[in-house]
Amino acid sequence: MIQETIDLAQALAGRNPHVIRDALDRFSRADRLFWVGSEPVDSTAFNWRRAVRGMVPEDGLWQPFKAHRGQVDWETLGWSVLAQHLSRVLTWGALRVGLRGHRPQLGWRVGSLVEVMYLQLLEHVTQHPDFGIGQCDYCGAPILRVRRQQRWHTGCAPAGRQRESRATRKARLTTPPDP
Numbered sequence: 368m369i370q371e372t373i374d375l376a377q378a379l380a381g382r383n384p385h386v387i388r389d390a391l392d393r394f395s396r397a398d399r400l401f402w403v404g405s406e407p408v409d410s411t412a413f414n415w416r417r418a419v420r421g422m423v424p425e426d427g428l429w430q431p432f433k434a435h436r437g438q439v440d441w442e443t444l445g446w447s448v449l450a451q452h453l454s455r456v457l458t459w460g461a462l463r464v465g466l467r468g469h470r471p472q473l474g475w476r477v478g479s480l481v482e483v484m485y486l487q488l489l490e491h492v493t494q495h496p497d498f499g500i501g502q503c504d505y506c507g508a509p510i511l512r513v514r515r516q517q518r519w520h521t522g523c524a525p526a527g528r529q530r531e532s533r534a535t536r537k538a539r540l541t542t543p544p545d546p
């Protein structure tokens with residue numbers, strides 16, 4: 368699921384509605400029915416109605432994948448689905464109160480590696496929603512870019528640069544000089 372989530376975040380960074388639609392299609396085969404009948408009472412609940420561009424269905428049940436492509440705001444729908452997913456997966460790792468000695472202490476409990484990855488993804492989409500996700504030139508793993516043209520993970524950068532400068536030197540040595 369983390370891969371589908373990363374793919375969705377990447378599609379959203381690119382802002383192409385067709386790419387977003389495809390990523391959403393792969394992302395959630397189950398969540399295809401959205402309640403758009405009335406504004407949510409709870410202000411933190413998702414207002415799926417914002418993603419409807421055409422007529423709101425009479426019975427309040429909206430099926431974006433059955434609607435005409437142009438009648439769906441795929442970007443709004445995509446961001447809402449991503450936010451809902453992140454809040455679901457991070458709920459069980461939320462703030463907890465534990466005990467240190469005999470005193471209650473507020474602490475963030477990180478439950479698992481997957482949770483850490485989701486937290487990093489959340490940070491990425493809140494701070495650099497349009498930077499996208501690339502592939503590290505050194506280790507090949509996905510990279511949540513903190514700069515627009517970031518090519519390596521922070522940890523991989525020294526080794527990546529070294530490998531690159533070796534390659535450039537080699538290219539210089541093997542390329543015959545211009546006449």
Ligand SMILES: [Zn+2]
Binds near residue numbers: 508520
């Ligand atoms: Zn790397």
